[in-house]
Amino acid sequence: MAVEQRIGLTLWVNGKEHLLEASPRWSLADVLRHQIGLTGTHVGCEQGVCGACTVLLDGQPTRSCLMFAIQAQGHEITTVEGVTPTEGLSPLQQSFQSHHALQCGFCTPGILLTAEALLADNPTADEEEIRAALSGNLCRCTGYQFIVDAVLAAREQRRDA
Ligand code: FES
Ligand code: FES
Structure with missing residues (x-):
């Protein structure tokens, strides 16, 4: 069985830098959820229709299921955890x-x-x-x-x- 290629990836999420090893074909949604553990980003249709996976990329709403994580390097990513106070609700x-x-x-x-x-x-x-x-x-x-x-x-x- 072929071993999936992984590359080093740096993502800036909710004000924190994350150094990761990820496949270049993984979506931003999957990396946020499964590599970084930010499961507030939900995955519904996985084809850009439902908006459940929306995150902010440099402040702009973006479908994280339609984007490779590698494409998000160099951008500021905000997930729902990033707009939630440590205590209570926004x-x-x-x-x-x-x-x-x-x-x-x-x-x-x-x-x-x-x-x-x-x-x-x-x-x-x-x-x-x-x-x-x-x-x-x-x-x-x-x-x-x-x-x-x-x-x-x-x-x-x-x-x-
Ligand atoms: S999961 Fe539906 S738009 Fe991304
Ligand atoms: S899909 Fe259930 S609250 Fe919106």
Whole structure:
């Protein structure tokens, strides 16, 4: 049986450098989950449709299932763990909790990161812009209204702060 080739890889994730040995054909999602242990990045369709695997690459929402880990070298990667405080929840996460914006939670990490990027880029995003930004993140449980409500409430909270 052929031995799979591994190469040295350096990834910068959630503000920390990770030196890894990985196959050049492994996706960023798989390396984050299985090499680094950041299992908050979920893998659903593995073909760029569902958005469950969304991470931020230099602040931009990115499908980590569609990218080889090797391509992410030299970029700043943020996973859901990177936007979660050591204790408790972030304001956006708290808003999801208080607005019942999640059920099974499978889509939630990707949606949180997409919403974080949106509010960072456009702090006054309206409902239409929030829906457009989240249109690439599929949720099979919630019907989206509560998710949109949660993002709108977090936007208000940021504005007041
Ligand atoms: S797992 Fe990446 S888009 Fe579905
Ligand atoms: S909460 Fe279940 S898929 Fe979104």
